[in-house]
Structures are given as structure tokens and as C-alpha cells.
Amino acid sequence: MALLELKDVQTFYGNIQALKGISISVEEGEIVTLIGANGAGKTTTLMSICGITPIRSGQIILKGQEISKLSPNRIVKMGVSQVPEGRRIFPQLTVSENLDMGAFLRTDKEGIRRDMEQVFTIFPRLAERRNQLGGTLSGGEQQMLAISRALMANPHLLLLDEPSLGLAPLVVQNIFEVIQKINKERKTTILLVEQNANMALKIANKGYVMQNGVIKIADTAAHLLENEEVRKAYLGL
Amino acid sequence: MKLRSILADIGKSLATAVWFMVLLFPLMVMKVNVARGVAQIQFRWNLLPLVGVGAFVLSYAWRIALEWNERRGANKSEGMSSRIRAAGAAYLARPAVRTSSLLVLLAFVIAFPFLFGMYHTNVMITAFIYVILGLGLNIVVGLGGLLNLGYAAFFGVGAYTYGLIWKYIGPSFVAAGMDPGWLFWISLPLAGIIATLFGILLSLPVLRLRGDYLAIITLAFGEIFRMVMQNSGDLTGGATGISLIPRPWFFGQKLPPTKAATYIYFIAIVLVIITIFVVRRIEDSRVGRALEAMREDEVACEAMGIDLVKNKLITFALGAFWAGIAGVLMAAQTTYINPDSFTLWESIIILMAVVIGGTGSIPGVIGGAILLKLLPEYFRALAQYRMLIYGIAMILVIIFKPDGLIPRKRKQYTFERKEATK
Ligand SMILES: Nc1ncnc2c1ncn2[C@@H]1O[C@H](COP(=O)(O)OP(=O)(O)OP(=O)(O)O)[C@@H](O)[C@H]1O
Ligand SMILES: [Mg+2]
Numbered sequence: 001m002a003l004l005e006l007k008d009v010q011t012f013y014g015n016i017q018a019l020k021g022i023s024i025s026v027e028e029g030e031i032v033t034l035i036g037a038n039g040a041g042k043t044t045t046l047m048s049i050c051g052i053t054p055i056r057s058g059q060i061i062l063k064g065q066e067i068s069k070l071s072p073n074r075i076v077k078m079g080v081s082q083v084p085e086g087r088r089i090f091p092q093l094t095v096s097e098n099l100d101m102g103a104f105l106r107t108d109k110e111g112i113r114r115d116m117e118q119v120f121t122i123f124p125r126l127a128e129r130r131n132q133l134g135g136t137l138s139g140g141e142q143q144m145l146a147i148s149r150a151l152m153a154n155p156h157l158l159l160l161d162e163p164s165l166g167l168a169p170l171v172v173q174n175i176f177e178v179i180q181k182i183n184k185e186r187k188t189t190i191l192l193v194e195q196n197a198n199m200a201l202k203i204a205n206k207g208y209v210m211q212n213g214v215i216k217i218a219d220t221a222a223h224l225l226e227n228e229e230v231r232k233a234y235l236g237l
Numbered sequence: 238m239k240l241r242s243i244l245a246d247i248g249k250s251l252a253t254a255v256w257f258m259v260l261l262f263p264l265m266v267m268k269v270n271v272a273r274g275v276a277q278i279q280f281r282w283n284l285l286p287l288v289g290v291g292a293f294v295l296s297y298a299w300r301i302a303l304e305w306n307e308r309r310g311a312n313k314s315e316g317m318s319s320r321i322r323a324a325g326a327a328y329l330a331r332p333a334v335r336t337s338s339l340l341v342l343l344a345f346v347i348a349f350p351f352l353f354g355m356y357h358t359n360v361m362i363t364a365f366i367y368v369i370l371g372l373g374l375n376i377v378v379g380l381g382g383l384l385n386l387g388y389a390a391f392f393g394v395g396a397y398t399y400g401l402i403w404k405y406i407g408p409s410f411v412a413a414g415m416d417p418g419w420l421f422w423i424s425l426p427l428a429g430i431i432a433t434l435f436g437i438l439l440s441l442p443v444l445r446l447r448g449d450y451l452a453i454i455t456l457a458f459g460e461i462f463r464m465v466m467q468n469s470g471d472l473t474g475g476a477t478g479i480s481l482i483p484r485p486w487f488f489g490q491k492l493p494p495t496k497a498a499t500y501i502y503f504i505a506i507v508l509v510i511i512t513i514f515v516v517r518r519i520e521d522s523r524v525g526r527a528l529e530a531m532r533e534d535e536v537a538c539e540a541m542g543i544d545l546v547k548n549k550l551i552t553f554a555l556g557a558f559w560a561g562i563a564g565v566l567m568a569a570q571t572t573y574i575n576p577d578s579f580t581l582w583e584s585i586i587i588l589m590a591v592v593i594g595g596t597g598s599i600p601g602v603i604g605g606a607i608l609l610k611l612l613p614e615y616f617r618a619l620a621q622y623r624m625l626i627y628g629i630a631m632i633l634v635i636i637f638k639p640d641g642l643i644p645r646k647r648k649q650y651t652f653e654r655k656e657a658t659k
Contacts, residue, residue, distance in 0.1 A: 052539045076542025087538035100523070103529050105542045153542065196632050 001064060003028045004157055006050070009058035009068075011041075011048045018044040020213040021058065025156070026206075031183050031190045031198040033221065035234055036210030042193040043085050045075050045210070046159045049191075050082050051075045063155070071129040077105050079156035083163060085193075087146040087237045091135025095126055098134050098145055102152030112152070119148040122178055147175070151182065158182065172196065176203055197234040201225050209234070246608055257292035282543050340535035350499040358498045362570050364610040365505035366563045371557025371590045371606035372516050372599065378588065379597035379645075380525055381552035382532025384452045385585050387439070387459025391432045391557040393579035395564020397466060398428035400574050407483070417487030423564050432561025433554045437469060440553035447535075452627060459584055465540040466576040478575025482568050501570050508566060512559055516599060519555065528552055589627060595636050595641025604643055 002025040004149035010076050013017040016134040019042045026032045034042050047053040049060060051072040060068040067075055081102070090098050092162040099119065103112045129137065134145060143163055150158055160179065182188050194200035201207055204221040209230060217230065224230050265288055268279045328334060350358040370392060377385045388479060402424050407417055443454050454466060466473050473479070481641050484497045492500060519525045530538050531548045568574050586609060594605020634641065 013537045024531065050540060071544070072539040073542040076540070080542040081542075088534050088540070090533040090537065091528060092533055099527055100545065101526065101538075101541050104527060106521070149541070174601060176285050227274060 002026060002061075002123060004191070005059075005061040007044075007059040007061070009048060009055050009060060011053055011055045012051070013044075013086045017215055019048065019055070020111075022213070022215050024208055024215065024218075026189060026191055027186055029183075029189055030206060031192060032177070033192045033194055033197075033204040034210060035194055035197040035207060035230075036216075037233075039212075040210040041170075041213040042210055043161055044213075046082060046084075046161050046191070046193060049159060050080060050208065052130060056205070062144060073105065076153060079152040079154075080159065081155040082159040083143075083150045083155075083161060084138050084144045085161040086165070087139075088141045089134040089142050089145050089149065090133075091133065091146060093134055094131050095134060095137070096130045097150050098150050102149035103154075105153065109155075114192040115152055115154065119151055122151075122181070123148055128221045140167050143167060143171075150224070151188075155173060157189045157191065159191050159193075162195055163192075164194065164196045164199070172199070178205065197230070198225075200234070246297065246300045250293050250300065253296040254289045254293035261434075272526050273518040281577050303636070325464070350502045355498045358502050359570070360611065360614045361649050362498070362502050362505050362566075363614075364569050364607045365502075365509050367587065367590060367606040367610045368509050368565070368603050369512050369547045369563040370587045371594065371602040372512050373556045373563070373590050374587050374650055375526070375597065375599070375602045376516065376519065377556035377561075378591055379602070380520065380528040380530075380532065381549070381556075383443075383549065383552055384448065385455045385553075386452050386581070387455035387457070387462070387584035388556070388560060388578040388587055388590070389581070390459040390462035391435060391560035392465065392564045392567070392583065392587075393462055393576070394432045394557070395428040395561035396568040396574045397473065397479075397564070398431050398561065399424035399565045400482055401473065402427070403482050404474070404479050405657065416486050417483040420483060421485035421565065421569050425562060427488045428561040429558045430561075430566045431607070432557040432564070436553040436555075436557025437550055439552050440556075456584075457582060459579070463576045463579050466579070474575070476575060476577075478573060480573045482572045482574065484572065485569055498570075501566070504569075505566055506563060512562075513599060515605075520596065520599070524551065586627070589631060593630060593641060593645045595645055596641050598641060598645035601641045601643035601645065605641065608642075645651050 002027040004024075006022060007018055008023055010017065010020045010021050012017040012120070019224065022041070022045065024032070024034070024045070034045060035047075036042055044053060048055050048068075051070055051074075055068050058068070059066055060078065062078055064074070064077070067078065070078075090101060093101065099116050100112070103115065103127065106112055107161070120130070126144055126148060127143055129141065130201070134142065137145060141181045143165075147163065150160075163175050163179070167175065176199055179190060183190050192200055192204065201221045201224050205226045207219060208215050209217040217224065217227065219227065225235075262285070266281050268281055268330070271273055276449065283433075285458045288382045298554065310386050348616060349361060364515070374388050377383050377388070399421065402420055403417070405419060410420060411417055421515070439458050444450050446454060467476050469475070484492065485501065487500055488495075499519070527538070527548055528551070530541070530543060531545060531552075538548070587606075589601050589611045590605040592605075593609065595601025609627070612626075613620060619626065638644070
């Protein structure tokens with residue numbers, strides 16, 4: 001059974017239909033990537049999974065349970081956390097307070113403290129800046145903070161929305177390594193939305209290509225890297 | 238370069254002066270005299286240069302102040318004044334100095350009613366009521382980031398809770414041979430609870446609103462409350478309000494006005510201290526931080542599993558609670574309430590106290606509330622310009638000290654190298 005399954009999901013913003021019936025399945029332990037042009041509906045897909053933009057029809061099934069009617073906090077409680085597009089860290093809270101907010105639904109103080117130390121070993125730059133205000137971090141550091149904050153929820157399923165956006169190539173490399181590491185060491189399943197299709201497909205098991213609110217192609221990452229259409233449209237080859 | 242910018246400033250100020258001369262011409266220079274039914278225009282030309290010079294000087298001073306402010310922002314960490322301030326802060330942070338200055342302050346506050354008499358004591362009580370109101374509103378505006386322009390309504394809910402309890406239960410209470418002063422102590426927690434309920438009630442329709450819309454809805458709520466109190470004459474006494482509200486019970490004694498003021502003064506101090514204590518606990522708690530997170534980014538909050546609905550309920554409820562408490566205190570102090578005490582202006586003045594003092598900063602809000610209540614009392618001569626002065630003060634604060642007079646101090650801003658090398 002898949003960890004997460006979207007069945008014919010449709011989402012609207014008012015009268016605008018952003019998702020026109022998409023189906024995605026994510027197996028336990030996988031890295032799945034969702035690629036597509038601007039406005040394809042990738043962010044909307046993640047927001048629908050989290051319950052932040054409610055869906056109009058279809059089903060979202062997490063661990064065998066229908067979650068599309070649940071409130072966002074219930075869904076987070078079930079082990080889904082998101083690194084939203086554009087980082088969205090809390091600028092007036094310090095790095096450690098940001099991390100603490102990531103663990104908001106957890107009450108095990110000891111575990112939270114331990115996990116905080118652990119994310120600091122993943123991103124030592126954050127450890128140095130734990131008392132700095134989030135808003136004064138550099139873009140790359142903010143992205144590290146956003147990922148760490150999502151990890152603080154101790155998720156089974158981590159949703160990442162364009163983690164490489166606006167970062168220097170070296171930092172992007174680092175972020176992708178960390179994503180792989182999280183997947184391997186913590187056994188966290190990952191759904192990764194990326195513009196950087198090449199890198200995303202290289203670390204993913206499976207990929208979905210989205211266009212105008214529908215899934216255009218679904219295949220293994222290796223096949224997608226070979227696919228003529230994908231190579232032309234998204235890999236710029 | 239320097240000379241050029243000065244000349245440019247002078248030029249702009251001259252233009253402003255001319256503009257003001259034209260603008261104020263009909264107001265200042267022309268004067269219409271009506272003598273025996275015949276209107277005559279008298280031109281007071283001598284006033285024209287006065288307007289020009291005045292506008293020029295003010296405009297030039299304003300420009301210099303703005304430039305100074307910009308320069309100050311640019312080299313914040315350097316400069317004599319900031320070094321002196323840092324040294325002062327370090328001195329104040331020393332535990333011995335801190336405790337002793339707090340003790341001196343406490344001694345002064347306790348001695349106040351005995352030193353200064355009833356008038357000043359009453360003024361101080363009003364200031365304390367505003368401190369409680371300011372701290373309560375600060376939870377909503379400072380922590381939760383929700384603009385509430387109807388805050389005076391919760392203040393009114395508190396005052397009317399006490400007033401109505403007195404009006405309807407008081408007589409039978411007295412008939413039963415009980416001291417009506419007890420009603421104060423019953424009303425105090427009850428008003429807090431009822432105001433909290435009203436806070437929750439208001440938060441329901443505004444759950445999805447932010448910014449301007451929220452401000453408008455809360456403003457409407459405040460006005461509706463006042464209208465209802467004003468127009469349900471049979472129930473609430475209408476525009477005449479409720480009078481002869483009893484003072485708090487004091488061991489069964491009937492205190493003369495001076496002593497009663499002193500007594501209420503001490504009740505107010507205790508309530509202020511409790512408020513400060515609780516508000517600080519809220520601020521340092523995880524719930525408080527979640528409120529701040531909501532102020533910063535609602536979508537991110539949802540992604541973290543922070544329940545926005547619950548958060549907004551908590552924000553409004555906590556804010557309203559303190560207003561309710563302050564309302565009872567106010568009713569007990571003045572022994573008379575009517576809807577005019579809970580107008581939009583009241584809400585705006587409380588909001589100003591928060592913003593001028595320093596949004597989110599507890600010492601700032603306390604300072605702001607005291608300042609805004611004491612100044613008009615002691616400068617009665619300027620009473621008619623009160624709103625003008627408040628407005629100017631507000632503009633000055635927003636431009637020169639955007640974080641308020643005593644800005645919120647975050648625990649630390651610093652970047653710790655030591656930890657990294659360890
Ligand atoms: N809040 C909103 N209100 C109305 N329309 C929206 C809203 N958010 C997104 N849309 C529309 O929904 C469609 C999908 O948007 P979405 O943000 O999911 O795209 P995306 O694939 O994430 O794009 P990008 O790669 O640029 O981030 C777009 O056409 C967008 O204009
Ligand atoms: Mg997007």
C-alpha cells in the first residue's frame with residue numbers, strides 16, 4: 001500500500017481550477033519528484049495534501065486513511081510536514097524559536113531538544129546562529145532553516161517545494177545531498193517539487209511531470225531522464 | 238556637495254513656505270467683518286510674512302530632522318550617544334542596581350497616594366487602568382498581529398457587567414443585609430469571563446480576515462456595543478448610564494472618598510502587577526510564540542500544524558479578559574458609567590499607547606499608557622489640542638522611533654562564534 005495516494009484530485013481557487021484531476025502515489029521510503037512549468041499546479045498539489053487549500057473532489061489517502069477533509073493540524077499530526085515555497089520562515093523569531101514552532105504539535109521536550117541538536121549537526125551554520133532572528137539570515141540559511149523546521153515535526157512524509165529556488169549552485173548541491181541523507185538515514189519519504197528537474201530526477205526514484213493542472217507523464221526517474229519530451233521541455237537539452 | 242544639498246533643502250523649504258502662504262491666505266489674511274449687516278473683507282497683510290517665515294522654519298527643521306534620522310539609522314552601532322546608552326543599559330542590567338531601582342520605584346508607587354493626595358491618586362488609577370488595557374491590547378496587536386479597533390467595547394463589557402450586576406442584584410443584596418462592596422469582588426472575575434466570551438464571539442466572524450477588513454469589523458463591533466448600551470434604555474440606563482456603583486468591599490467599612498481612592502489605587506497596583514506577570518508568562522510560553530508566528534506568516538503556521546482558528550480565539554479571548562478586568566476597576570473608581578466612556582476614541586487612544594510605547598514591548602506599553610493618560614491631565618490648558626498633539630506625537634514616533642519609545646527587546650541578536658568552534 002502506498003504511503004500517500006492522490007486519486008483524481010481537483011482543486012479550485014474561486015472559479016479558477018488549478019488541479020484538474022491528478023493522481024499521484026508515493027511509496028514508503030521513496031523520493032518522488034514533481035516537475036513542471038510555472039503555474040502547472042505543483043504548489044497547489046502540496047497545499048492540497050496539507051489541507052491548506054481544500055480540494056473540491058477526489059481523494060487523498062495517507063496511510064490508508066482519507067485525509068482530504070481533515071484540518072491542516074490533524075494532517076501534520078499524522079506525520080506530514082512541508083517546506084513551503086519561498087521558505088516562509090518567521091522573520092521575527094530566532095532560529096531556535098523557528099525550530100520550536102516546527103515541533104509545535106510535539107510535547108516531548110527531551111525529544112525536541114535532541115532533534116534540535118540533530119538538525120544542527122545537519123546544518124552547522126544554523127547552530128552558530130541559533131539566537132539570530134530568522135529574518136536576518138541569508139537566503140540559503142533561511143532555506144536550511146525551513147528544511148530543519150519541517151524536520152522538527154519528525155515527519156514520515158516531507159513535502160519540499162522548490163528548495164533550490166534562488167540559491168547558489170554550491171548551496172543547491174548541499175541541499176540536495178541533505179535531502180538524500182534525510183531520506184536514507186531517517187527513512188523519511190520525500191515528495192519533492194523542483195524547477196531544477198535534472199538534479200531532482202537524479203536523486204528521485206519516481207517522477208511526475210505536471211502541465212496545466214494535469215499529470216502529463218508518470219514514470220521512473222531514470223526513464224524520465226531519458227525521455228525525449230522531458231529532456232527538451234524541462235532539462236533544456 | 239554639502240553646500241548643494243543645503244541649498245536644495247532651502248529651496249524646497251522656500252517652495253513649501255510659498256505654498257503655505259497661498260493655502261492659508263483665505264484663512265489667515267482675509268478676515269470677514271460683518272458690521273451692520275454689511276460684510277467687509279479686511280486684509281491683514283502683516284500676517285502673510287509671518288505664515289511664510291513660520292512655514293519655512295518648520296519645513297527646514299523637518300528636513301534636518303529627517304536627514305539626522307537617516308544618518309542615525311546608517312551608523313547605529315557607532316557614535317557617542319549609543320555608547321553612552323549601552324553603558325547605561327549595562328549598568329542597569331547589574332542585578333544590584335536593578336533590584337535597588339525596582340525597590341525605589343516600588344516604594345515611590347506605594348507612598349504615592351499618601352504624598353500627593355486624592356486628585357493625583359485618581360489620575361494615577363486611571364493611568365493604571367490604561368496600563369492594564371494597553372497590556373491586554375498588546376496581546377492582540379503586538380503578539381497576534383491582529384488590529385482591533387473595537388477594544389473599548391470589551392472595556393465596556395467589563396464596566397457594564399459590574400454596573401448591571403449592581404443595578405439588578407444590588408438592591409436585593411442590600412436588602413439581605415449584605416455589603417454591596419462585595420459585588421465588586423464578585424464582578425471582577427465574572428467580568429473577565431464575560432469579556433472573554435465576547436472576545437470569542439467577536440473572533441468567530443473575523444477568523445478569515447486580516448488587516449483592513451479586520452480593523453473595520455472590530456471597529457463596527459465597538460460601535461455596535463456602544464449603540465446597544467445607549468439604546469436599550471430600560472435595561473442599561475441608556476445614555477444616562479448607571480450611577481452610584483459601590484466601591485469595593487473593605488472589611489465592611491464605609492471609606493471616605495480619599496481613603497476609598499487610596500484603596501482602589503492599591504487594588505489597581507495589584508491588578509497591574511498580576512497583569513504584567515501573566516502577560517509575561519504568555520509571551521514566554523509556546524502559545525505566545527505561536528501567536529507571534531501567526532503574526533508573521535499564517536500559511537507557514539498551518540504547515541507547522543499550528544491551529545489558526547484556535548490561535549485567533551485565544552488572542553481575542555486573552556485580550557478581552559484584561560479589558561473586562563479594567564472595566565470593573567473603572568466602574569468602581571468613577572462609581573458611574575455611561576456609553577460615552579467606550580467610544581472609538583477610547584479604542585484609538587489605547588492603540589496609540591501601545592504603538593507609541595512600543596508594540597510588543599511590556600515596559601513600552603506601560604510607559605505609553607501612563608504617558609498618554611498623564612500628559613493630558615497635567616496639561617489641561619492644552620486640552621482642546623489633545624487630539625492634534627496625539628496625532629503629531631504618533632507621526633513623530635512612527636518616523637523617528639518606528640518600534641516605539643521603548644522597543645521590544647529580543648532575547649539576543651548576536652551571532653555566537655564560540656559555539657561553532659567548540
Ligand atoms: N491564491 C490563488 N488564487 C488564485 N489563483 C491561484 C492562487 N494560487 C495559485 N493560483 C493559480 O493556480 C495555478 C497553479 O499555481 P501553483 O502555485 O500551484 O503553480 P506552481 O506549479 O507551483 O508554479 P511555480 O513553479 O511557478 O511555483 C496558477 O495558474 C496560479 O495562477
Ligand atoms: Mg510553486
